[in-house]
Amino acid sequence: MQLHRQLVVALLLPEAVRADNTMRGGYPIIQKGRYAIETINLEAVQLDGKRAFLRVSEVIIANTDHTAEELHLHSRVANLIRLWEARSKLPQDIQELLGRHEELVRGGRPLHHESEQVIVSLQALLSDQANDLGIAYNEYTDSLPALLELLEVQIAEPEGRVDDIEPEQAELRRRTIREWKKWAAHRGTASANFRRRVRAAYDSTCLVCGKRFPPTAHNRVPGVDAAHVLPWADYDLDRVDNGLCLCKLCHWAFDESIILIRHDGSRYAMEVSSLARQIIIESRPDFSLDVFEKLAGPISLDRLPQARNEWPNPQFLTELLRVLEE
Numbered sequence: 001m002q003l004h005r006q007l008v009v010a011l012l013l014p015e016a017v018r019a020d021n022t023m024r025g026g027y028p029i030i031q032k033g034r035y036a037i038e039t040i041n042l043e044a045v046q047l048d049g050k051r052a053f054l055r056v057s058e059v060i061i062a063n064t065d066h067t068a069e070e071l072h073l074h075s076r077v078a079n080l081i082r083l084w085e086a087r088s089k090l091p092q093d094i095q096e097l098l099g100r101h102e103e104l105v106r107g108g109r110p111l112h113h114e115s116e117q118v119i120v121s122l123q124a125l126l127s128d129q130a131n132d133l134g135i136a137y138n139e140y141t142d143s144l145p146a147l148l149e150l151l152e153v154q155i156a157e158p159e160g161r162v163d164d165i166e167p168e169q170a171e172l173r174r175r176t177i178r179e180w181k182k183w184a185a186h187r188g189t190a191s192a193n194f195r196r197r198v199r200a201a202y203d204s205t206c207l208v209c210g211k212r213f214p215p216t217a218h219n220r221v222p223g224v225d226a227a228h229v230l231p232w233a234d235y236d237l238d239r240v241d242n243g244l245c246l247c248k249l250c251h252w253a254f255d256e257s258i259i260l261i262r263h264d265g266s267r268y269a270m271e272v273s274s275l276a277r278q279i280i281i282e283s284r285p286d287f288s289l290d291v292f293e294k295l296a297g298p299i300s301l302d303r304l305p306q307a308r309n310e311w312p313n314p315q316f317l318t319e320l321l322r323v324l325e326e
């Protein structure tokens, strides 16, 4: 693998492009396929038998408008090491990938395709969980700042030092910090568990359209989401019967209240919201809802989980419809 690709992997950067003419324009620079490593300046090359040790002093990256930017190698490496060292504070699956990354980079062997795959998986996982983790991230961007932000979220403490506070308040503050940390750590794990259990219950199959996108050796992240019926932020219900397994498209339509899921006492059914249909047709006549209209109707029982207590709770579905009508 070429030197620039190895460097990209070692520094946990998103994939760079090889040739200037395949770069897409615009800021920010460090985005997948939007920048190239322009120059790698070497301070020293040492030869030792069959191996060469390269000491990199400067890396210049560029995008299409040719504004070159120096990548601050020292702080990048320092932050990366900090991240490796504190990774036990992060959710399990992210932890494992960071551990693998450290192992490969510190292993001192040339980095191959597997290491690139580790970063791609990490980016996909992070983007998949960003909402639940309370960070803004998409898989085409640099994951390091997002991971550092996540670390801050996990270990952050409220402003003000404990010593500056009145003694009787200090204990309260200490307790709050402890509770808060515990909650933050628990929240990451709880939502990861929720997703895992919902996807497993539905065998990675979308309840609305029946498409199945399980994880494989290639994609660690399945193509289906675990959606909350009653939003987690308001109800805090991480139960499988408050979950629906939906593909990305159906999840979007469900979250946007374009499609509704009802239980009429004996069966589940999906319908396109007449309110949404009306507003959409009025504002964008070219926006077709056909893909959902075709799926509307009773939901086949074989798409539901095997265990009946994991089926979407009719009370939660009704409550959601009530809230939406308000």
Ligand SMILES: [Zn+2]
Pocket (backbone or CB within 6 Å): 206, 207, 208, 209, 210, 211, 246, 247, 248, 249, 250, 251
């Ligand atoms: Zn679907």
